[in-house]
Amino acid sequence: MEELLRQIFDKLLSFYGSQEWWPGEGLEIAVGAVLTQQTNWSNVEKALTKLKDANCLSLTCLEKISIGELEQLIKSSGYYKVKAQRLKNLIKLLSINSDPSREDLLAVNGIGLETADSILLYLFEKPHFVIDSYTFRIMRRIGIYSGRNYSELQRVFMNNLPKDIQLYKEFHALLVKHAKNSCLKNKPKCDMCLLRNNCIYKTKKNNST
Ligand code: SF4
Known part of the structure; x- marks a missing residue:
């Protein structure tokens, strides 16, 4: 498994190059x-721009701003009422705890595993591999993991890769890139795919035609 994950990472990196991801700095990441x-992400960018234009991408402003005003600023990101409350909950934690643990983050209403790990990896630079729907899709098709359990798939990466923050960031970003570029939800571009020799999805498809 270690060798296979390394091969996938190396192929993705040599094809797409370094992704320099996640966008933003500091609190903007959270x-x-x-x-x-x-x-x-394009809807998120619009909301982040509105927050910046309103000088409200800071703990002080996000603590003070009314929930109604916050909803208006982040409206473009969708589910803005729910997200405004989640942001308020998260800001409350970050304003009293500048180095939250995974458990601290998960205790915040509305912060799930993926969001908590994204914050830990990209903001606090702690080695937590982020799993998202793109990771599930590619790993299922390649034949590495067919389940739906976040922690199980995370362990596949974390038990087989060194605890390297830059590697975790880059690998996650490359999987997102590949899922958007080739391993599309409905019509994956298998014939052109750099991972086709590692992937059982393509073989299965060919056998069924
Ligand atoms: S061969 Fe097809 S299914 Fe497999 S990773 Fe590439 S695009 Fe996805």
């Missing part, structure tokens, strides 16, 4: 991790 739930 806010982005909440806003990106159930939407695409």
